Amino acid sequence: MRITDLTVRYGSRTVVEGLDLDIPPATVVGLVGESGSGKSTVARAVTGLVPYRGTIEGPARHKVQMVFQDPYGSLNPRMTVGASVAEGLAGGRAGTLSRVQRAAEVERLLSLVSLSPRYAARYPRELSGGQRQRVAVARALGTRPELLVADEITSALDVSVQGSVLNLIRSLQAELDLSMLFISHDLAVVRYVCDRVAVLHQGRLVEEGPVEEVVAAPRMAYTRALLDAVPRPVSA
Template identity: 60%
Template sequence: MSELRFEDVTIKYGIGRSAMTAVEDVNLTVPEGSVVGVVGESGSGKSTLARAAVGLVPLSAGRITVAGRPVPHRGPRPLQMVFQDPYSSLDPRMTLGESIAEIMPSGMSRRDRAAEVSRLMKLVHLDPERAGSYPARLSGGQRQRVAIARALAGRPRVLIADEITSSLDVLIQGAILNLIRELQAELGLSMLFISHNLAVVRYVAARVAVMRDGHLVEEGPTAEVLGDPRDEYTRELLAAIPRPVHFTP
């Protein structure tokens, strides 16, 4: 089982009267083997929610579970995260192979680690011969592929992707999104996909949740929410999507 659940999750920064509420009373489920997108403007709380799931932000109230069990703070974790910036998510002093192998479970032999690095690099469509290269020699899209392989090296039941295409150009964005769809179908991963781009979420997610000012304002099947939104804020987000301009000769 790999169902991810947020139950009455509240996250505050600071203490006392000066505390700022970033997320308040959020209830959200990522069903096993499915992709749920979370959209909203900057400051809506979507990335804070993702970081809380992997233990980077403490909860003020509520709980987060995978397969009905609270996410552990130590030891092997059932969730792994791919971050937004491919240029800062990899240690420049480590080779690609070292970065990927670092996340693997303990107890594996050196030969097994090398074989697993090769398998994961092939899985994200990178040449395993480049395992000895350093991140500085890669493009942004290639680095993001390494970051995805690195997350998969932890053998997660749930993958969290936080704005993973926003730092890439349009052509590379499409390639990474196709890779995400391919991996999700092949591995059966449960995935929380964070983005401010509704078109991207429409492409990868079966369900979508809309956040505003730390609150979940709408959630449901992607086609329904984006096709016939109930909340005014969702309609505003849809209206803000650029439309193609056609010129008459």
């Protein structure tokens, strides 16, 4: 995907201005910045959820899928896990598949996110936060996306399960060669998951490059401040 001169306004307020960003094939690009920097607005523009000015070139809209921050809010509480995952099958295939075929595809998708097929019969309220987020990822993968947008997908989870979800994202990207826009306020998380990183400050892109280069030698004071905010282990 290539994003050129992206500008998003809410009323008279400009939230994102003049953003240029490339997301190469089979690459995870991290978009990082503090709360209110415009990261989630970029995600919503990319997925067509908010109007914007500028150009977004890349996969067709149905080939771009988003996983939201709150896994409980993004799942229908009245639908079983299996029904939620089946609803997103690529190209509306859910209605063309037999019951056995649909169940097999749901099982495959749950397996991709390391969930047992028995979870298909459960409801979101019966799952942990980490399990619900895995279901949300499985549903997004059901469309066979060319670009996955992950918007702060671990920030609503307990610290104890954040690592497992990040490991899942890394393994899925390697297995499926996904292109991904990974949004976070935490440069340590971005460094672990991403190939490249773009730093957003007050709606403007201030630094971009290979993640190890940016982390090792940030050019901008704002990027250095984000690095300084990363918790470090205390020496004994």
